[in-house]
Amino acid sequence: xxxxxxxxxTEVLGGYSLARQFCFRxxxxxxxxxxxxxxxxxxKLQQSKKLSSIYCQLSGxxxxxxxxxxxxxxxxxxxxxxxxxxEQWHGIVPVFQLMASWCLIxxxxxxxxxxxxxxxxxTQLLKWNVYLSIIIPLSIYVGSMFGIQGIVIAxxxxxxxxxxxxxxxxxxxxxKIDTQSLLKPLSGH
Numbered sequence: 310x311x312x313x314x315x316x317x318x319t320e321v322l323g324g325y326s327l328a329r330q331f332c333f334r335x336x337x338x339x340x341x342x343x344x345x346x347x348x349x350x351x352x353k354l355q356q357s358k359k360l361s362s363i364y365c366q367l368s369g370x371x372x373x374x375x376x377x378x379x380x381x382x383x384x385x386x387x388x389x390x391x392x393x394x395x396e397q398w399h400g401i402v403p404v405f406q407l408m409a410s411w412c413l414i415x416x417x418x419x420x421x422x423x424x425x426x427x428x429x430x431x432t433q434l435l436k437w438n439v440y441l442s443i444i445i446p447l448s449i450y451v452g453s454m455f456g457i458q459g460i461v462i463a464x465x466x467x468x469x470x471x472x473x474x475x476x477x478x479x480x481x482x483x484x485k486i487d488t489q490s491l492l493k494p495l496s497g498h
Contacts (some may be wrong), residue, residue, distance in 0.1 A: 312446055313460060316453040324401035325457055327394055328408040335378050336416040343371060344423045351427035360428070361486045367420050369494025379413035382406075407461035414468040418475050424484060433483055441471070 310329075316324035347367045374418045382389065386405040390398055425434040442469060452463025480486040 311357065312449050313453070313457075316450065317457060317460075318463060320338050321457050324404060325396065325460070327398060328390075328401050328405040331389075331393060332379070332382060332405070332408040332412040334381070334417065336375060336412055339374055339378075340371060340416060340419045343367060344420050347420065349428055355428045359489050361484070364420065364486060365485075366494050368417065368491065370415055371420060373494075375416040376413060379409045379416070382409035383413075386479065404457055404461055407458060407465065411461060411465045411468055414472055416440055418468075418472055421479050426494045428484060430483055433479065437475075437479065439461045444471075 310324065313325050317325075343369070350363055351360065351367075374398065381405045385403050386409065387399075390402050390405050396400070406440055408433060422434060425431065425437075445464070448463040448467040449460050452460035455462070476488075476491075480491065481488075
């Protein structure tokens with residue numbers, strides 16, 4: 310937020326902040342409830358073959374809840390912005406749509422922190438978070454060259470590439486969760 314305000318000014322920051330807070334609020338209400346409930350279960354099963362299944366069910370459950378919500382936010386962004394913020398904020402509709410897309414991707418990565426803590430991979434989680442704390446400001450800086458929408462698009466691109474790295478490095482290699490197990494809860498089987 311500070312970086313966006315510094316790079317693009319406080320007027321632009323206002324719209325960015327409204328869109329970001331509104332979109333993030335959904336994930337901040339839904340995701341912590343499920344991850345807090347799942348954490349003790351995952352911790353108890355850290356040496357069990359059921360660990361993968363439980364984590365994949367948690368991830369699938371979050372996706373089943375979050376995807377429709379964020380798709381609705383993106384599709385109905387104009388009436389949502391007008392009702393929630395008023396006509397004077399109509400200009401943030403494109404940012405709001407992009408922010409909903411970013412949050413959709415971001416919300417799918419959320420439970421990995423609980424998983425890594427539960428299985429004792431805290432060092433790897435710390436390294437991942439250090440990587441993100443460096444690359445996010447760089448993405449914001451590069452995106453700012455193209456305005457506020459450029460920032461959110463840069464964050465979407467970063468989130469997409471980070472999601473792929475998250476799958477490969479944290480889930481597939483570190484915890485040994487495979488793609489089929491990860492997708493199984495979404496298929497209804």
